[in-house]
Amino acid sequence: VRRALVVGLVLVACATARAAPRETHGAEQRVAYLEAALEAIRASKTVALDHAIEYVRVLDAGACVASTERLEVECLMTAARRYCHGAADAPRCHAVLDVVIAKALADKQLLPPERRYQLGKHASDPRREVERELERIHGALAVDFRLRMGDSDADGDVARHIDHYCLVSADATNLPWQACAASLVWFLRTERGP
């Protein structure tokens, strides 16, 4: 009887584990992760951030170009792990790289190729022109965020507000949650934040 009970308990445990898969993006997990990302970006030096941006930009435009988004992301994540391997504060490095990758992919959605082409067609420095336009879009998003969610500056509050804002505004802006969150985390915690 005892053996049957043990087997029964194991089966029930297996069935429960199958019925309720492990959540990775629940509301609390998202907020905690954003809070860590905000802290990581703020604590990082500008040189380190610039270096991370350049690293991701080069990979995104070269080695990690893929036909599907999923493959590209996997490639970027693998490269980012290698970049942070052996870093003094590895968790912070991973958080920063995650924001940088998500922002780089968001930039592609915010400024599609045809718009980039238009901007660069008559500009003497097309890359600078594109950067300026992206800055304007991120700034507009941050201003809308501040107007709607208030101007609390504690990491916990800001993370909660970003999560809520990006979920609610997805219907209006058509911006994926991760693109919205990465854009806000970056803009609010770098020197350019409002």
Added chain:
Amino acid sequence: MIGARTLSVLVLVAGGVAAAVGLGALAPERLFARGWGDLCFLGSFGVVVGTLVFRLWRLGERSAHYFRYTTDAIFWEGAEAHFLGGKRRRIVIGETPGVARELPPRLRHALCVAAALLYALAVFDTRALGLLEAFATGIGRGGTYCPEPSAAAAAAPVEDPNAPGCALIRRAYALGYADSLGDCAPDKKRAATSEAAVPICTLRQRDEPLLHYSWRRLISFWQGLEGRAHAGTVRELGRDFGKRLDHLKSLAASQRQVLDSAPHASHHIFTNLPDPGGAFRGETCGDRYLKLGHRPDAGTGPLRASRVFEHVVGQLLFEARYEPAAASCREVHVHFGAPPDTCEALAANPEAVLTRFGALAPVRAALARYRVAEELVALGGRAPAASPEVFLSFQCYVEDGARATTLHRFSLDGYALDATSSHVAPLADDATLFTDRYDALARLLVRGFHYGALLSEAGLAQPAAGGLEASFAGKDYLLSRLYGLENVDLYLDPSWIGTRSDLLEVYPYRKHLKNYVQIFRRQYARERGRL
């Protein structure tokens, strides 16, 4: 005894009222159909013309004559004379200024303006105002002179100096290394074609005397008139007039349908679900479904299924976020609370069922429009849809768990129609994913609707559930990982993502929902439409 000027004003007003009422210009639907611009123009016309009439005819002054109704025996008194009537009852006209009754001059002025306004309402319809506007635009455009030769030359196409590879070949030819320019040589044929393509300018030449230009215009007008005014043309005009006369009833009906805004289609969806509150009302439909959320806000309670149904139908047919709506709100009628066997009853007795739901009038109005359009094809009108099933459709959406789709054929007013009924499982209380509702309703609205891997934005290589589980198991790179969801189309296969409520919250709906709606509308437009 009434002054002649006052009587003239009253006659003018009466004539205006008769013309406006007789021609239907005062009908509320006609007045509402006119835009603000039209009404402003008509008001200005009334003020200007009414005031001109008042001033030029001196209707503000005292009358020199008067009119009087009398039944007295014939007795010519003073300066009176018989004007109208018989021996017993008659109207006489007199010449004694100052004794007649007169309306105050300001009132007469106001009546003149009102009369001019009424005439304008009766005479100027929207088409006439459009023609006037086009005429004014044409006058203002100018351009009576031919363009300068330099301008014409600038407009002509030139050889592209940056054609790929041509610079080197031209250079080689110039230095004597090549015998000919080959493909880079100026294209003579194209040049000749472009020269021939430039139309001859018949407007006034820059150095042409006015008299010569006028004479040229007169000759051209006369030649045109000679070409048109022959017996054949007159016969053709007569034949055309006769043809129109034969179809006068249809032409009048067509005009009436335009003025009454008769429906161009009538699509009916019957469902056993209760009304969620104000859904699909003609007055609010346009605004209510202009922009919907990506996911239905189903809430809880007995109206949950109705809210999901409303959201899905609104998104498939009316939402304008991605592209123009697939159907007009006032031509799609959703009948909530219908019995589950409505389609069977409709097939058995269409008139009774449609009358019960108040649907017979719009259906018959659409059929009448179809008949008129068919008749007007003989006059060169656009041929209507081949079959009434394009603009008349009947669907029954029943949530009762029966899981069956049936086609019922029936006939109404001699036209063969059909109704499709679809029975699906009731919505589960804990459902967070509604892709099965999208699928059921899309298949109901478009027979044979299909959404497959070839149509999906996710691409043909759909990731396996095991691979996805592994991709979204890690706790690092939470932001970047989510980009992987771009390749997961939940409208295609919701089996894996349906188990991850955390990912459903941050799923990129806009990409796949937009594609789904666009694919649906493309197929809907092939099957359904309006007259």
